[in-house]
Amino acid sequence: MNKLNISIVGVPMDLGQNRRGVDMGPSAIRYAGAIERLKALGHTVNDKGDIVIGRKEISKNTKLRNLEEVVEGNTKLANEVKEILAEGDYPLVLGGDHSIAIGTIAGLADKYKNLGVIWYDAHADLNTEETSPSGNIHGMPLAVSLGLGHTDLVKIRSYTPKLKPENVVIIGARSVDPGERELIKEKGIKVFSMHEIDKLGMTKVMEQTIEYFQKREVDGVHLSLDLDGIDPIYTPGVGTPVPGGITYRESHLAMEMLYSSNLITSAEFVEVNPILDEKNKTADVAVALMGSLFGESLL
Ligand SMILES: NC(=[NH2+])NCCC[C@H](N)C(=O)O
Numbered sequence: 001m002n003k004l005n006i007s008i009v010g011v012p013m014d015l016g017q018n019r020r021g022v023d024m025g026p027s028a029i030r031y032a033g034a035i036e037r038l039k040a041l042g043h044t045v046n047d048k049g050d051i052v053i054g055r056k057e058i059s060k061n062t063k064l065r066n067l068e069e070v071v072e073g074n075t076k077l078a079n080e081v082k083e084i085l086a087e088g089d090y091p092l093v094l095g096g097d098h099s100i101a102i103g104t105i106a107g108l109a110d111k112y113k114n115l116g117v118i119w120y121d122a123h124a125d126l127n128t129e130e131t132s133p134s135g136n137i138h139g140m141p142l143a144v145s146l147g148l149g150h151t152d153l154v155k156i157r158s159y160t161p162k163l164k165p166e167n168v169v170i171i172g173a174r175s176v177d178p179g180e181r182e183l184i185k186e187k188g189i190k191v192f193s194m195h196e197i198d199k200l201g202m203t204k205v206m207e208q209t210i211e212y213f214q215k216r217e218v219d220g221v222h223l224s225l226d227l228d229g230i231d232p233i234y235t236p237g238v239g240t241p242v243p244g245g246i247t248y249r250e251s252h253l254a255m256e257m258l259y260s261s262n263l264i265t266s267a268e269f270v271e272v273n274p275i276l277d278e279k280n281k282t283a284d285v286a287v288a289l290m291g292s293l294f295g296e297s298l299l
């Protein structure tokens with residue numbers, strides 16, 4: 001494939017959930033060798049460093065924890081992603097908790113008017129402040145991108161919605177809240193849960209995902225990869241682990257098939273929490289999967 005100009009931006013955000021340490025995710029991923037790995041594949045890599053996340057006093061809003069800081073951080077991220085696209089580069093975002101997908105997608109939506117999104121995750125992240133069991137905004141970014149939820153989140157970069165429900169494919173879901181389940185049905189969102197992955201196998205799941213986006217005639221596809229989509233045996237360093245997940249090999253296969261499809265135009269790797277990890281194992285998996293997504297092959 002063609003060699004890319006990849007622009008990396010780190011987002012040390014930990015305010016979208018309760019467990020500290022995920023703000024160190026971008027460093028852990030860099031330390032695991034992300035930049036060297038991508039350069040070795042012949043890509044040009046421009047590391048733009050980290051976005052500054054403002055910290056105020058602990059938020060009293062238990063329905064939307066740290067709303068103000070999350071809005072502020074995501075607004076900065078959206079502007080950064082927009083700038084990367086304006087330079088003609090490929091945005092690669094390192095998290096940080098999954099609330100940062102709000103900013104990434106808001107930045108992408110400026111350019112891509114029919115954007116597709118692959119949500120590789122144990123969760124659907126389709127809660128709003130009404131349905132959330134936790135008040136954690138990292139459980140809400142997909143809903144926000146569809147235009148649902150608190151206006152301060154939804155209106156980042158002013159217009160809404162950023163995404164059409166029929167342009168979303170969720171892969172790996174196994175922990176879905178009642179309100180999320182309703183939304184999936186109501187909006188007809190395509191989900192390959194662990195049930196479908198078990199039944200069809202990852203090859204068919206990815207073939208069908210790729211075909212789905214080709215039929216939808218999307219103008220770009222963003223991969224939002226939450227490391228908790230993978231089984232916690234391989235990625236223990238995440239804040240909300242759910243057993244029974246996608247295996248390491250299945251995930252590599254998925255990334256390799258996405259690479260061959262030439263469909264993906266931006267990516268983010270989120271929820272790496274080095275404090276909860278074992279010897280940076282989770283960041284190592286993130287970087288290994290990045291390798292496959294950007295063209296590494298075994299032979
Ligand atoms: N990005 C994540 N890890 N999200 C986990 C969300 C967990 C749960 N569904 C919640 O809304 O609180």
Ligand SMILES: [Mn+2]
Pocket residue numbers: 121122123226228229240
């Ligand atoms: Mn998750």
Ligand SMILES: [Mn+2]
Pocket residue numbers: 098121123125138226
């Ligand atoms: Mn998630």
